[in-house]
Amino acid sequence: MLTVETYQTIQQAAGALHGRSRYLGGGTLVMRAVNYADQDFDHLVRTRDPNLRAIQIEGARIRIGAGCTMADIIGAADTAFLAPVARAIGGPAIRNMATVGGNLFAPHPYGDLATALLALDGIARLTDGSEQPVEALLATRNQIRGLATSITVVRPMGDDFRFLKVSRVKPKGVSVMSIAVWTPRSGGRISGARVAYGAMGPTPLRAKAAERALEGATRDRSGIAAALAVATDGLSPADDSLASAWYRREVAPVHLRRVLLGEDDTR
Ligand SMILES: Cc1cc2nc3c(=O)[nH]c(=O)nc-3n(C[C@H](O)[C@H](O)[C@H](O)COP(=O)(O)OP(=O)(O)OC[C@H]3O[C@@H](n4cnc5c(N)ncnc54)[C@H](O)[C@@H]3O)c2cc1C
Structure with missing residues (x-):
């Protein structure tokens, strides 16, 4: 029962x-x-805790309640930068129910929004009041005691944040991979880039070698070349019914180039 x-x-x-x-x-x-x-x-x-649906700006960051749905993200002006990500998740019925908190705990190949939260330096607050970077939460999510109450992320400027979902069935298919990049720039050069892949490991993962290669680079074809060369370092894609690990590795640099240069994002 x-x-x-x-x-x-x-x-x-x-x-x-x-x-x-x-x-x-x-x-x-x-x-x-x-x-x-x-x-x-x-x-x-x-x-039915109403606090879980709150969206609140906190200086350069924004706090998103773990109970916010994908439809909430799409509907709120303050989360417009995440709307293309939320819109890429399931169909309308799923988006009306699927929550931000649930996406952090959704198994492979799910976790498209979690991938974006990871790229945007997400920090999750848990029910005991403690805070944990989304990266650490994803790495230990099977052992976490307690629940996520909210997540803060940076509010990206202009086109510093981009997201791409690669799926076989459009528009509703699950991800062969998803990629989220945040490339803040200073004096025209990338400073503190975050690159995250979904469906390229057991949980969404950062591509840290690519992030390092982007440091100080210009966001153009020659500037990003070194990052593309190490695009899949540190990732561990699965062989599954959606794609082989080999295929995922082969196409990942192509999609990273597209998302970094804004050639094919989902907005
Ligand atoms: C047809 C279909 C299509 C889908 N398409 C996509 C897709 O394109 N992209 C994608 O990323 N996902 C997709 N999903 C997966 C899923 O809908 C989403 O990942 C969604 O965000 C999960 O959230 P939920 O609130 O529905 O989770 P639930 O089903 O309620 O929970 C999922 C898990 O998360 C845990 N959990 C939920 N909230 C919290 C919290 N606040 N703190 C701690 N643990 C929590 C639950 O205990 C459970 O273990 C799809 C699912 C279906 C059925």
């Missing part, structure tokens, strides 16, 4: 979790597991 409990706050919901529980965000994945009679859990915990 499956029991469902609803709590007023996410902190209370976190306190009610035990080994046979799942937290229910938008439920796009959890309810699918219920429908497939997943025997790993028999207890669902949810909350």
Whole structure:
């Protein structure tokens, strides 16, 4: 028998979790597991905490509630820079339910928004009040106790942030890979670039060799050449029904070039 409990706050919901529980965000994945009679859990915990849907500017950063849906991201003027990412996730029914928090915990090949949050220096706040870089959260997400309440990211300037989703079925297919790049510039040269890939490892990952190669470069064909040469260093793509690891590695530099030069982004 499956029991469902609803709590007023996410902190209370976190306190009610035990080994046979799942937290229910938008439920796009959890309810699918219920429908497939997943025997790993028999207890669902949810909350109607309104704070989870808040979007708030904090200086150069923006705080996005973990319960915000993809539709919320698309609809809010302050998150317009993330709208192309949210729009690339599933179809309208999924976007109305799928949450930001759930995307951080969605298994491969999902996690398109998490890839963008990783590129934008995301920092997650957890129910115990602690904060963790999205990179660390993704690396340890199977062991994390507690729930994510919100995530802050930088608010990118102009076209410093770009996102590309590569899928076989358009517009709703899941990712063969997704790429998010944030390339702030100083005096025309890239300074502090972040490059993140989705579906190129067990979780969204940063391409740190490419980031290092972009430091001080101009964002043009010759400037980015060194980054393309190391585009997949440190990544570990899977062989799956969407694409082989070999194929993913072969095409990753091509797509990185496109997204860096703005040749083929999804906006
Ligand atoms: C048909 C279909 C198409 C999809 N297409 C895409 C796609 O194109 N791109 C993509 O990235 N994803 C896709 N997804 C996957 C999924 O919809 C999204 O990743 C979504 O953001 C998950 O959020 P959710 O709120 O629905 O998660 P849920 O199903 O509620 O939860 C998923 C997991 O996250 C955990 N979780 C949820 N919220 C929190 C929180 N605040 N803190 C800690 N843990 C939490 C849950 O306990 C659970 O383990 C698709 C799914 C389906 C069914």
